[in-house]
Amino acid sequence: MTQTKDITNAVDAAKEKLDQYTQDMVQWHFSPETGCPYWLDWAKEADWNPLTEVSGFEDMMRFENFDDEVLRDTDPAQFIPAAFKDKPYNVFETGGTTGMPKQRIGWEDYKVDYSEFSDFYSDDFFPKGANWLMVGPTGPRRLRLAIEHLANVRGGACYFIDLDPRWVKRLIRDGEYDMARKYKEHVVEQAITILKGRNIGCMFTTPTILEALAERISIPQAGIKGVFVGGTTMTPQYVRFLTEEVLEGKVNFAPTYGNTLMGLAISRPLSAEDNYSLTYYAPQPRAVLRIVDPKDSTKGVEYDSYGRVELTTMTKEFFMPRFLERDEAIRRRPCDLFPWDGVGDVRPFESTKKKVIEGVY
Amino acid sequence: MEEKISHLPVLRFGEVYKSLDTNDLGKVLKSGARLEVSVANAGIIRRDKLLIEKGRDALRAIPADTLLSYAEKAADIYLDGELPFGIDGETQGVADYVNALSELTGLPHSLCRSNMFKVAAALQNIRAVLAGLTRGLPPELFDNGCARLGDIDMNFYPMADSLGVTLPSNSPGVNSLWLPALVMKTPVFLKPGREDPLTPYRIIQAMIQAGFPKEAFGFYPTTHEGGDAILLSCGRGIVFGSDATVKKYAKYSNIQVHGSGRSKVLIGEDMANEWEKHLDVMVESVSANGGRSCINASSVMVPSHIEEISNAMAKKLAEVEPKSRDDKDALLCGFANADFAKAMDEAIDDALKTPGAVDLTAKYRNGPRLVEKHGQTFLCPTLIACSDPDHPLANTEYMFPFVSVVERPQSEMLDAIGSTLVVSAVTEDEDWMRDLMASSDIDRLNLGSVPTNWVQWEQPHEGNLFEFLYRRRAIQSKALKIA
Numbered sequence: 001m002t003q004t005k006d007i008t009n010a011v012d013a014a015k016e017k018l019d020q021y022t023q024d025m026v027q028w029h030f031s032p033e034t035g036c037p038y039w040l041d042w043a044k045e046a047d048w049n050p051l052t053e054v055s056g057f058e059d060m061m062r063f064e065n066f067d068d069e070v071l072r073d074t075d076p077a078q079f080i081p082a083a084f085k086d087k088p089y090n091v092f093e094t095g096g097t098t099g100m101p102k103q104r105i106g107w108e109d110y111k112v113d114y115s116e117f118s119d120f121y122s123d124d125f126f127p128k129g130a131n132w133l134m135v136g137p138t139g140p141r142r143l144r145l146a147i148e149h150l151a152n153v154r155g156g157a158c159y160f161i162d163l164d165p166r167w168v169k170r171l172i173r174d175g176e177y178d179m180a181r182k183y184k185e186h187v188v189e190q191a192i193t194i195l196k197g198r199n200i201g202c203m204f205t206t207p208t209i210l211e212a213l214a215e216r217i218s219i220p221q222a223g224i225k226g227v228f229v230g231g232t233t234m235t236p237q238y239v240r241f242l243t244e245e246v247l248e249g250k251v252n253f254a255p256t257y258g259n260t261l262m263g264l265a266i267s268r269p270l271s272a273e274d275n276y277s278l279t280y281y282a283p284q285p286r287a288v289l290r291i292v293d294p295k296d297s298t299k300g301v302e303y304d305s306y307g308r309v310e311l312t313t314m315t316k317e318f319f320m321p322r323f324l325e326r327d328e329a330i331r332r333r334p335c336d337l338f339p340w341d342g343v344g345d346v347r348p349f350e351s352t353k354k355k356v357i358e359g360v361y
Numbered sequence: 362m363e364e365k366i367s368h369l370p371v372l373r374f375g376e377v378y379k380s381l382d383t384n385d386l387g388k389v390l391k392s393g394a395r396l397e398v399s400v401a402n403a404g405i406i407r408r409d410k411l412l413i414e415k416g417r418d419a420l421r422a423i424p425a426d427t428l429l430s431y432a433e434k435a436a437d438i439y440l441d442g443e444l445p446f447g448i449d450g451e452t453q454g455v456a457d458y459v460n461a462l463s464e465l466t467g468l469p470h471s472l473c474r475s476n477m478f479k480v481a482a483a484l485q486n487i488r489a490v491l492a493g494l495t496r497g498l499p500p501e502l503f504d505n506g507c508a509r510l511g512d513i514d515m516n517f518y519p520m521a522d523s524l525g526v527t528l529p530s531n532s533p534g535v536n537s538l539w540l541p542a543l544v545m546k547t548p549v550f551l552k553p554g555r556e557d558p559l560t561p562y563r564i565i566q567a568m569i570q571a572g573f574p575k576e577a578f579g580f581y582p583t584t585h586e587g588g589d590a591i592l593l594s595c596g597r598g599i600v601f602g603s604d605a606t607v608k609k610y611a612k613y614s615n616i617q618v619h620g621s622g623r624s625k626v627l628i629g630e631d632m633a634n635e636w637e638k639h640l641d642v643m644v645e646s647v648s649a650n651g652g653r654s655c656i657n658a659s660s661v662m663v664p665s666h667i668e669e670i671s672n673a674m675a676k677k678l679a680e681v682e683p684k685s686r687d688d689k690d691a692l693l694c695g696f697a698n699a700d701f702a703k704a705m706d707e708a709i710d711d712a713l714k715t716p717g718a719v720d721l722t723a724k725y726r727n728g729p730r731l732v733e734k735h736g737q738t739f740l741c742p743t744l745i746a747c748s749d750p751d752h753p754l755a756n757t758e759y760m761f762p763f764v765s766v767v768e769r770p771q772s773e774m775l776d777a778i779g780s781t782l783v784v785s786a787v788t789e790d791e792d793w794m795r796d797l798m799a800s801s802d803i804d805r806l807n808l809g810s811v812p813t814n815w816v817q818w819e820q821p822h823e824g825n826l827f828e829f830l831y832r833r834r835a836i837q838s839k840a841l842k843i844a
Contacts, residue, residue, distance in 0.1 A: 181593075211404045211407075214408075215411060235382055236382075237381035237400070237402055238382075241405060245405070245408055246408075275381065
């Protein structure tokens with residue numbers, strides 16, 4: 001998108017804020033009074049000192065890419081910052097992986113993320129006081145509590161239909177397509193029962209489930225005013241299809257990009273010139289998304305070019321520098337709503353070169 | 362200067378829909394424009410399927426006899442017409458169609474045209490085709506569901522609200538298979554092959570121009586997921602593909618899978634001594650249509666004279682050489698994907714390392730099997746003489762003129778053929794002919810000296826489409842005359 005007004009000042013201010021925030025978070029996580037055992041131990045082995053050598057976000061390039069296997073192999077207690085010692089915490093797991101799960105612990109972060117998400121949308125977009133239905137991965141997912149929090153801060157309650165992404169992934173991997181379809185029907189049927197039997201005004205689900213629901217019922221006629229989706233790749237054609245046909249052009253639509261490690265990136269409202277191409281903006285400064293050269297992730301790619309998505313998460317609860325997501329996206333320019341880089345048309349990393357299982361979630 | 366693009370859209374109940382997802386097929390049009398094809402997401406197909414009654418109603422409103430006359434009329438329009446193409450009022454004439462089809466599929470112009478004639482003949486002969494499929498029942502059957510044969514009233518009802526077909530790109534003539542569905546008042550959802558979206562699109566436009574209601578046609582260039590959506594949501598599906606495709610869909614009784622043909626010529630003991638008379642039939646069975654069809658022979662079984670027969674065939678096949686696309690004598694097809702040709706060439710050489718088989722054509726042709734010529738990659742005709750009848754290449758099919766010759770006693774042939782699409786049995790031995798007719802391994806049986814690619818319109822090809830789409834129900838009535 002071309003910038004319609006000069007947002008240089010806003011971009012500079014956002015950068016300044018990010019630099020200061022980065023410095024504050026590094027001080028927090030690498031100071032013995034506040035930091036967690038994992039990063040304090042790491043600093044003892046490192047040949048440089050983040051406390052004195054990180055003064056802005058550019059300095060984060062000193063960190064290697066975070067290996068998320070650490071979240072599988074390490075006891076989550078190693079990630080408790082000293083400042084949170086003795087405070088009960090939540091253990092959240094990432095989506096579709098099988099075997100020993102990757103875990104992130106947290107206290108209030110999900111509430112901060114989803115309150116901010118809620119503030120972005122007007123009272124009418126997701127009507128205040130309306131009840132929500134979440135059809136998606138619940139269980140040990142951060143998303144389950146986050147959606148309920150979202151419903152609550154907007155004055156409603158939340159109903160849940162679980163969808164187990166690990167089971168779906170396994171079915172697809174094993175070629176059990178019929179069973180996967182049956183499972184999808186099972187989930188959809190439960191959702192229809194709730195939609196018919198309770199007063200629901202807003203929904204969170206995955207694009208595929210949304211599509212399957214709309215093959216059975218009319219989403220606007222079911223009383224849904226706003227739909228919040230996240231989960232899989234959405235090409236511009238798919239976004240157009242969901243908007244025009246699945247939601248019949250009558251339901252507010254909020255696509256997001258996110259996961260347990262990041263929180264969620266909001267999509268810029270679509271304009272005609274976007275031609276249904278989505279651009280997401282990370283909840284900066286708590287999380288920063290960069291689009292990097294896959295061969296050298298310290299280097300960003302040019303605007304409007306594809307590169308690999310790199311995530312840095314920095315909150316008082318969790319510090320994760322430069323994690324390479326399994327996605328690629330187009331680097332998009334800042335906009336007035338979000339004066340920092342956005343990520344567009346996200347798709348699985350190297351999906352044009354290899355087969356990737358995305359499944360129904 | 363902005364590059365010119367012609368866009369081939371999705372057709373949803375005949376209505377143009379331009380997808381934001383596209384395939385770029387390159388500069389294959391005479392205008393110099395790039396050909397871009399819409400790619401439908403699977404959800405669009407599933408949603409359209411929910412509205413299928415629109416297509417059925419449109420067909421129901423027209424008498425079957427009228428639909429038959431529309432099909433006959435469509436034949437000429439398909440062959441000669443300047444037909445809608447693209448989304449901005451563009452049209453495409455036959456010369457541009459043939460040229461682009463050749464560029465995309467590797468078929469020389471001569472074979473593009475012969476495939477066109479095959480499709481046109483299926484339309485022109487639609488009454489014979491339908492009579493063959495219904496065993497002579499009157500077409501009014503599709504208007505009121507009833508027919509009377511002799512003194513017997515019969516009631517047929519549709520098993521499917523629509524026919525979904527995922528088409529291949531190897532041979533445009535294969536489109537003739539779905540045509541009768543429209544006359545049987547069954548709307549079609551078509552997924553064209555990636556390299557040949559042009560043929561089904563042109564046939565649809567010709568049929569609409571001839572009078573068929575546009576609502577009866579769905580044209581969905583799409584992904585694998587979209588192909589599954591077509592096959593699994595339509596009442597009946599037809600899919601073309603490899604052995605892996607056959608395996609994937611084998612469990613669905615509503616999906617007819619057309620895998621490898623493994624068609625064969627069997628020479629009876631009574632004809633073995635006069636094999637020379639049948640040499641042309643054997644060679645044509647292997648090489649017609651560039652060896653691209655599942656009805657091309659990939660194996661010849663002989664009871665004796667293997668050396669003479671193999672050498673004579675190899676010599677004739679080796680005379681078929683790569684020519685340029687527009688050479689009127691061109692018989693070989695280039696490969697749209699050169700890597701695919703290389704992989705096949707290597708697979709054959711690898712298999713030949715197993716003792717018991719030899720590439721006899723190698724000594725008759727000038728140069729190697731894999732040839733880069735006229736700007737294309739070709740695989741030259743290949744005959745493998747198998748002294749070991751169980752050699753891995755003895756019953757293998759490739760998408761070019763490729764054949765194995767195996768010697769077996771006649772009495773063992775039927776046990777050895779395995780599942781075979783077409784058998785041309787060159788024999789007059791009545792006992793053996795009875796055995797052949799009783800074989801459950803043969804889909805289509807040609808008796809006598811006819812090539813495997815021979816088509817008689819009144820004979821169903823690869824399963825009976827009428828029996829696939831309709832089922833007979835017992836019907837009895839004291840008071841009413843039913844048909």
